[in-house]
Amino acid sequence: MAIKTNGFVKGCLPEELKKVLQSVAASWGDVMDDMETLQVIQLSGAMTNEVYQLNWPTKNGEVIRKVLVRVYGEGVDVFFNRDDEIRTFEFLSDHGQGPRLLGRFPDGRVEEFIHARTLRAGDLRDPEISALIAAKMREFHKLEIPGPKNVLLWERMRNWLSQANRLCSPQDAKEFGLDTLAEEIRMLEKQLSRDCQNVGFCHNDLQYGNIMMDEESRSITIIDYEYASYNPIAFDIANHFCEMAANYHSETPHVLDYSKYPGLEERQRFVYNYLSSAGNLPSDTEVEQLVHDVEKYSLANHLFWGLWGIISDYVNKIDFDYLEYARQRFHQYRLRKPALLGSSDMPCNGENYMCKGDTPIPITPNTIFL
Template sequence: MQSSQYSRVIFMATNQEGSLEKGNLPEELVKILKSLALEWGDDWPGKTQENNSRSVLVRKYGERRDLFLDSEEEMKTFEWMSNHGYGPRLYGYFPYGRVEEFIHGRTLSQNDLWNPEISALVATKIKEFHMIDKPGSKSVILWMELRNMLSDAKRLCSPEIKNEFGLENLEEEIDILEKELSKDSNEIVFCHNDLRGDNMLFNEATKDLTLIDYEYACYNAAAYDLANHFCELAANYNSHHILDCSKYPSPEERQRFIRIYLSHKGHQPTKFEVEKFDVNVEKYTLANHLNFGLWAIISDVRSTNSNFDFLGFARTRFQQYQLKYPKYFNEKLSKSKDTFDVMEETSCYETNRITIEI
């Protein structure tokens, strides 16, 4: 990294339940920023020269963020990724936050994700991510996580909600999904597990794409990651609880994406390979709907975000789960498939970012 005579440290904060203000920065954060400024030839927070500015990204999280995340494991993952040249470089941690490299680019909109050129780039980048050989256990924790979330949902929600979503009998369906999907010889890879446009940075100048935010990254079936991405294509980011299911990719659109994904490093997949992978992806959308449906039920009780209709989100996720389940499995659902009115829309979530100059 080249140094300049002057540099200006700017930070962008991702806020959950807290905020960062220039006059009230954590001591550990100030030390990191001063160290970076010194490395770059500056004496921050003294006077700087604006045309030689540098930027870093400072992420500040709320204390309630740990409800769905293993923060210690996420820190290890991000640090390992940084040390091996994947994604943003890590500069340091402070209580409830970290400082990382600021990557120039913009997050992808829903229209971007449907752009054929960008979509092809996304497919390629996902495949590259899946080729990361991160050391440690390669056991799939998806099913354990679903059972843990189901247990939390049953413990936290009201009897009415528990009955509406058929939670008492849902563990049996999770058992069926695990048993059946484990039969399908799905490739287990290092997955991102949250492949939405907000977690992809596109550089217009270089046409490069970077996958960011590894909070949920772990080993999983490759098909699950693509299932998650396809579900996110139906997200309506102008609404706080809606998925527009008419925008879910058609078989032709899914298989075009899958063919690019499988074509990495010159491999030419057969029609059979593409179609088989597509079927596995479709099956894994069931696990994805359960995952985010249960997340929403729990969040309705625990979250302080009053602008998000968590139960509306959960209903439409469970609705899609119940519509698709009979297509692949003959076992009776815990609730009849017409329990929830058939709707054509479901939900998403956003992360707010603010830029502060210091």
């Protein structure tokens, strides 16, 4: 039994990982001299890392221990600072959020195995589960993480654009219009940033695979904090909505179906559940304003993950069509920008319309504005 990734030889584990596992086993009163007793199960769905469940019997054989081993994907350190991510992981673990960190080795780490199921794509549309996610997201946003509380979104996008320019072939750079993106990012920052916007500690990657639920208690656990940082909460909610178009366990995991993007009523319900989860009932104006802000921040999401897709195609060897994924994100950006950044684009009378001048225009996720 073995992990085969990042150069690991089939049939044996790296020595550094063996030592971590032996230390974890010893702390639980187990003896792990024979690595052949390990059962290794690769878990599906990870897009940048490889994730494995490792099982072994206790000394008396009556209990099966379980841990999760996360092997970092190649080249992903261009996206974030790994030390910062580990500090965030440890802080959240110490404050009852997510799994405990059990040990580290050069290519990854060992985590507590959470006895809950990872959500599936369709779960995000379940009203009950969606309400639980909304409440958990608000709780996450209220965390007081040590360190600067500055919005990281725009700086990170500029850094990723620099990385994309460095890595891209001339053909790809031309296709994606990389020479124009610095101005797009500057424009979005100017249009979307407001002094009164609500900034919190955001996950920034709240796709269904990063959400777990205990079936008995119905408690939600958010995992994988690689992209977490302080950002406008509207960006995080927009990211979650955009992820409803994805199914990373399909035969074409890179394909996004924007007909599944939540409609206005569903977005309003999520935002209402988010705002009311602390016990105070929000006004209609508060709900509408956050729904409006979220829609605008969906544009930043498309550029953010579009750049991620371009870079990933060059640095990550996981079987995923990153460039096609990027094309779809940039396409959605171009589709939605005219409607969302028009001269007067607040929602009209609470309906699923955007105002262009004095004219209300009905919108759908696939509407094209000329």
